[in-house]
Amino acid sequence: MTLAEVGGADRTRRATAAGPTVVLLHGYLGGSAQWSELEEALSARFRMVTPDLPGFGRAREAAAPASIERFAEHVIADLTARGIDSFALVGHSMGGMIAQEVARAIPDRVERLVLYGTGALGCMPDRFEPIEASLDRLGREGVARTARRIVATWLAHGEADPAFETLCAIGAQADAEAARLGLNAMALWDGRAALSELTMPSLIIWGERDRSYRWAQIEQLWRALPGASLAVIPGASHAAHVEKPLLFRLILEDFLNGDG
Incomplete structure (x- = not known):
């Protein structure tokens, strides 16, 4: 099963079979479909929960929150409604910011935390372009064109990567207002003190060629989190889970x- 084959499936309430629960939170202009191959590979041993954040993916009709903290509240309420009391939490990019807020709010329920291609400062000072520039171009170009431009930076081989078109299609599902609010939410968020x-x-996972989160943010997480390990994936960028899926x-x- 490929990303393209599941891109149209409604996965907003998807959870697979028994075992320890693993919750995967996608990032900005992402969606649950981006996890399809990873979910399939792990679902025999883990209960995989892959929500779409409100305003993105198959949840594009849901009103998006205006802050990272409110996204975290939504995730907590959703997991509580599903009856999920304890879980490992994986957050990618903006989803990693949300994961940090979830872990801060309910630390007794988060058994393990994976922060992937993310940092503790939402404005991303060394990003491929300032968030203000992305907001301006989003307003002028729309969601679909913005998704194509930004997704190209997530992949070490850009538009030549086999996953490019599928990730663009997932990104283009985002509601325009959610896309704007998401950028604002990231720009205003600072999780360093927590x-x-x-x-x-x-565990911190980082692609060595990531153009959204540079080494300074990754090193800060690694040194500041009391129980952190670090894995650097060579030759990968911001979407390492589709660039180097087996690793x-x-x-x-x-x-x-x-x-540990």
Whole structure:
């Protein structure tokens, strides 16, 4: 099963079979469909929960929150409604910011924390372009063109990557207002002061060619999180889970199975 084959499926309430629960939170202009191959690979041993954040993916009709904290409240309420009391939490990019807020709010329920291609400062000072520039271009170009331009920066080989068109299609599903609010929410968020509170076992995953989150943000997470390990994926950029899917899965699965 490929990303393209599942791109049209309604996955907003998708959870797979029994086992420890793993919650995957996508990032800006992402959606649950981006996790399809990883979900399929892990679903025999883990209960995989892959929500679409409000305003994005198949949840584009839902009103998007205006802050990272409100996104986290939505995720917590959704997991509570599903009866999920404890889980490992994986957050990618903006989803990693949301994951930090979830872990801060309900640390007793987050057994393990994976922060992937993300940081503790939402304005991303070394991003491929300032968030203000992305907001301006979003207003002038619309969601679909913005998705194509930004997705190209997520992949080490840009538009030549086989996953490019599928990731663009997922990004283009976002509601225009949600896309605007998401950028604003990131620009205003700063989670640095709370890092020392996140004492659960944690793993930071980073593609060495990531143009959204540079090494300075990754190093800050690694040094500030009390229980953090670091995995750097060579030759990958911001979407390492589709660029190097086997290596990404093995790293994640090793952490989920670990004792530390």
